[in-house]
Amino acid sequence: MNPLNHVAIIMDGNGRWGIKHKNSRNFGHRAGLKTVEKIIRASIRNKIKFLTLYAFSTENWKRPKKEVNYLFNLLENFLINKIDDLHKQNIKLKIIGVKNFSKKLNKLLNSSEKKTYKNKKLQINLALNYGSKFELINAFKNLLKNKKVINEKNLRKYLQTKDIPDPDILIRTGNTKRLSNFLLWQLAYSEIFFEKKLWPDFSEKDYNKIIKKYKLIKRNFGKV
Numbered sequence: 001m002n003p004l005n006h007v008a009i010i011m012d013g014n015g016r017w018g019i020k021h022k023n024s025r026n027f028g029h030r031a032g033l034k035t036v037e038k039i040i041r042a043s044i045r046n047k048i049k050f051l052t053l054y055a056f057s058t059e060n061w062k063r064p065k066k067e068v069n070y071l072f073n074l075l076e077n078f079l080i081n082k083i084d085d086l087h088k089q090n091i092k093l094k095i096i097g098v099k100n101f102s103k104k105l106n107k108l109l110n111s112s113e114k115k116t117y118k119n120k121k122l123q124i125n126l127a128l129n130y131g132s133k134f135e136l137i138n139a140f141k142n143l144l145k146n147k148k149v150i151n152e153k154n155l156r157k158y159l160q161t162k163d164i165p166d167p168d169i170l171i172r173t174g175n176t177k178r179l180s181n182f183l184l185w186q187l188a189y190s191e192i193f194f195e196k197k198l199w200p201d202f203s204e205k206d207y208n209k210i211i212k213k214y215k216l217i218k219r220n221f222g223k224v
């Protein structure tokens, strides 16, 4: 059975869920947050060490201002209300992406990371204003600036996921089969699961089913 350390998730389908339930896209984002909490608990039950959640891409700034503001408000309130609880559960929060938000949110993100820095049970990597192309270009620029040899080992040191093993599993909900600029380097050998359900409908049972399937896959890494 394959060991499972790291699950990465593209949490897609909130907007459609909100509309489907005769409400707004933002209503779907609110519902999606409940799934986030559910999947955090399920990850701990499955003894997963790293959970990476794609919450906002570098391309998501192209959305209407009202939706963008709603998403960041949701995040702000979530952290204000839940960070102590996450800390008590021995969960570490790390942000991947560029923290160029409001002063208030940047401060909140930094303090949340600092507070939970030493926690050991589960590390949540929250991808916010994250784009894999930007991450890679930035890594190459740093390699050149520091006159480093360009190889895998050195490149890795300049990724935002340095110190984090590559994902074993990638899940994308929302019935869409694409990567949308997420972890292009790190997903090179991940097992990919595309899930039809919209993110707010994704359940612990669906999650466990994927994990069970993953454990039985023959992972070759190029060998036979």
Ligand code: IPE
Binding pocket: 011, 012, 013, 014, 015, 016, 017, 055, 056, 057, 060, 071, 174
């Ligand atoms: C959530 O799903 C992803 C975020 C950017 C938070 P979407 O908002 O992309 O939902 P759909 O795909 O439009 O339904």
Ligand code: IPE
Binding pocket: 010, 011, 012, 013, 054, 055, 056, 057, 060, 176, 178, 180
């Ligand atoms: C990917 O979903 C980004 C997040 C889940 C945060 P999108 O809904 O933004 O992806 P596209 O635009 O459909 O590819």
Ligand code: MG
Binding pocket: 012, 013, 174
């Ligand atoms: Mg989407």
